[in-house]
Amino acid sequence: MGLGEEDPESSVAPVLALLEQLGRAPEALLPRGYFPLLGSAVLQALRRVAGSLRGGLDCSVSFVSHVVGKVCVHGRQKEILSVLMPQLTELTQSDCIWQRICWRLVESVPDRWMEAVLLGFVQSASGADALSRLLGNLVVKNKKAQFVMTQKLLLLQYGYTTAVLQNVLGYLSLDNQRRALLIKVLQELLETWGSSSAVRHSPVEQQQYISKAILICLSHLKEPEIESCRQELLTNMMAGVKCHLDSSLPQIRRLGMIVAESLSAKLNADGPVLKFQYEDDDETRELKSLLVQAAPGCGVPVPSPPHENEGADAAPPGELKGAEKPLTAAQVVPDEDSDAELDSDDDLVPYDMSEDKELKSTKAPVYIRDCIEVLTGSDDVDKWDATIKALEGLIRKNPAATREVSVELAKILLHVEEKSCIEGFAVLRQKAQVAVLTTDPIPVAQFLTSQFYSLNYSLRQRMDILDVLVLAAQEMSSSKIHGKNKQSNAQKPCIQLLPESDSSKDWRKIVDERIKSKTRRFAKGQSQAEPDSGPNKFNSVAGHFFFPLIQNFDRPLSTFDLLGEDHFVLGRLVHTLAVLMYLAANAVAVTTMGRALLEFVWALRFHTDSYVRQGLLSCISSILLSVPAAHLLEDVAELLVETRCWLADVVEKDPDGDCRGLALQNLLLMENLKKKLESAPS
Known part of the structure; x- marks a missing residue:
């Protein structure tokens, strides 16, 4: 087919589509059969070209290139x-003519x-070696190919597998003319990785x-290449570490830690390196494994596990050496060591200490004011430990005494620091704070919310305030048993059924049993939780929380800037307001809360984090689920319409999948809500 002739595939395609719709197309002309058949024809043509080249004839494969x-x-x-790929991969392994044909084909x-x-x-491609044989130095000769391989596949698109990344970067590393592009790619990747905007x-x-691309590049770098651009790589590494550690997403922070550790180890092989603490999961192990999946001679060697019995013959699996028959002490131990062997306590049976309890010489305080004295002035570590462990229970048992000193106690708990290595100190302190807040909600909530925007508090303390407010609100809004607060389950507030011991005293239980005995049921579903025996206590104090x-969030302080670098705390604040x-x-x-929150959201809707x-x-x-729809349409109808347009824009353009x-x-x-209002009677 000449280049000026009509493309037969383009002229046949409409006919094939029509035949396929009519159901009369032969199997060989359908896509699943036609294109493999076309691939076999391309191979046959290339074989003839190879034969002609071996016979000394000049040939062109441009027509085959156009088809492919x-x-x-x-x-x-x-x-x-x-x-095509399996055949070409095999043919190019040891035949330079086939390699030249493939290079010219692409x-x-x-x-x-x-x-x-x-x-x-x-x-x-089955690997970087095969891709290198098929493409040759195409990226050096062709600007379009260079853009696709070094920019588009690595920086502009991100939906490809790790194997594709390994093929592309391995291909760049397998020839000296292409290795300059590998170093350039690494520098551009690090610039993007270290960009706060990105x-x-x-x-x-x-x-x-x-x-992943950065780690694969590192696995292919050689020491002279690292030396030539060490300072630039270090600069990008430090900028990237700061950007990632400033992120409010744990996954982003961990990515920054892993890449920074790998870069530091590669750039300072003989010096101090960065070390971080993070969770070791499947994703972490996969990222670290990319450092050792390198080309031969370029990767980081994997240390072999130490041998426990070096120099000894390996015993068969499941057997112990020398265990064929019992041996006496005289056969194993020399005479001069017999006494020492007799003194050994290896054969003594240990006592069962599973139910033993630690003896405590220090008694826990029994009054709230005693707890305050211990937490503020006592140097007795044992007494301090006993106090922090008993504090929540004392607060819940003595609500009247707690209300007398509630604000003072909340202030102490907000500032108290651990004096000993007590297990679960943060949880114990948080439970005590929640107990104080639920016992005397209005003054304690006013104190905590005022301290959130005060000077000289750490970010950790501000986030502790938010956590305590949320947990207390969850506890106060959940069901109560006989009007009494249930014990705080800080992380999972739930509705519990009435205990059996009190069922005979509860009139509702008696009535339900009578109804159940006279009701015929054809199916029994999951038992339902008992309704609240009292009003929701959070409703009356929600405004104080x-x-x-929601005020003063846009006023920067000397130590605190929500709209600036402290965006992680801003994120926690926004989630707290939603709850x-x-x-x-x-x-x-x-x-009123819904209107104020909607205006707050509108002011921050274009935040970059x-x-x-x-x-x-x-x-x-939360606004749509909590505020009655009729009130929304009456009070904030115009803002709600603008919010709808913003949400549609987020669905289409936001880069974060969770936001979309x-x-x-x-x-x-x-x-x-709109359908519900339209269907409701006027």
Whole structure:
């Protein structure tokens, strides 16, 4: 076929589509059969070209390049390359003529089709070695191929597998002419990795992709190449570490730690290196494994495990050496060591100490004021430990005494520091704070919310305030048993059934039993929790928790800037407001709270941090679920319409997947509320 002739594939395609719709197309002409058949024909043509070259004739493969390029640009790389790649990989292993044919085959592909062909090759290649034999130095000769391989596949797209990254970067490392591009790629990857704007605006999946590419590049670097750009790599590393550690997402922070550790170990092989503490899970192990999956001679050697019995013959599995028959002490121990062997206590049976309890010489205080004295002035570590362990129980047993000193006790617990290595100190302190707040909610809530925006508090203390407010609100809004507060389950507040011991005293239980005995049931579902025996205590105090927190967020202090570098605390604040809004569903002030929160969200809707944006979208969900729909339409109808437009924009354009999901959920909630109002009687 000449280049000026009509492309037979383009003229046949409409006919094939029509035949396929009519159900009369032969199997060989359907895509699943046609393109593998076309691949076999391409191989046959290339074999004839190879034979002609061996006979001394000049040949051109540009017509074959056009066919392969046209097929790939139509998205049929998998079908045709599944036939071509295995054969070409095998033929190029030891035949330089076939290697030259493959190089010319890809070089002759027009630029408009080059990206599709390269993408098919890097996805179908069995490894970097095979890709290098098939492509040669294409990235050095062809600018389009260089852009695709060094920019588009690595920096502009991120949906490819780790194997594709290893193929691309391994291909760049396998020839001296291409290694300069490998170093350039690493520098550009590190610039992107160290950009604060990229960390804030890029989705987590893309940052994982770039981190993997950096680690694979490191596995291919040689010492002279590292020496030539060490200072630049160190500069980018330090900038990237700061950006990642400032992120409010734990996954982003851990990615920064892993990459920084790897870079530090590679750049300072003989000096001090960075070390971080993070959770070791499957993702962490996969990232670290990329450092050792390198080309031969370039990777980091994996240390072999130490041998326990070096120099000894290996025993068969499941057997112990020398255990064929029992041996006497005289056979094993020399005469001069017999006495020492007799004194050994290895054969003594240990006592069962599983139920033993530690004897405590220090008694816990029995009064709240005694606890205050111990926490503020006692140097007795044992007494201090006993006090912090007993404090929550004392607060809940003595509510009247607690109310007399509630604010003072809340202040002490906010500032108290651990004096000994007591297990679970943070949890014990938090439970005591929650107990104080639920016992005397209004003054303690006023104190805590005022301290959140005060000077000279650490970020940890400010986040502790938010946690305590949320946990106390959860406890106060959940069910109570006979009007008594249940014990604080700080992380999982739940509704419990009435205990059996009190069932005979409860009139509701008696009535339910009578109804049950006279009711015929055909199916028995899951038992339901008993309804609350008293009103929701949080409804009457919700405003004291909520409104002080939503004020002053835009006023920077000398040690605290929510709208600046302390965006992680801002994210926690936004999530806290969302929870408080949701728990105040039946409060009198819920409409006022919803209007204030909607204005707060509107002011921050374009925040650059994804964690903050997730909290803002959660606030929208809480407003839609808590505030009556009629009140929303009466009070904030105009702002609600603008919010809907913003949510639609988030669904389409936000780089964070969680934000897009939350925005879509909010749009569905709005639709449901609209339908509910339309169906309601006027």
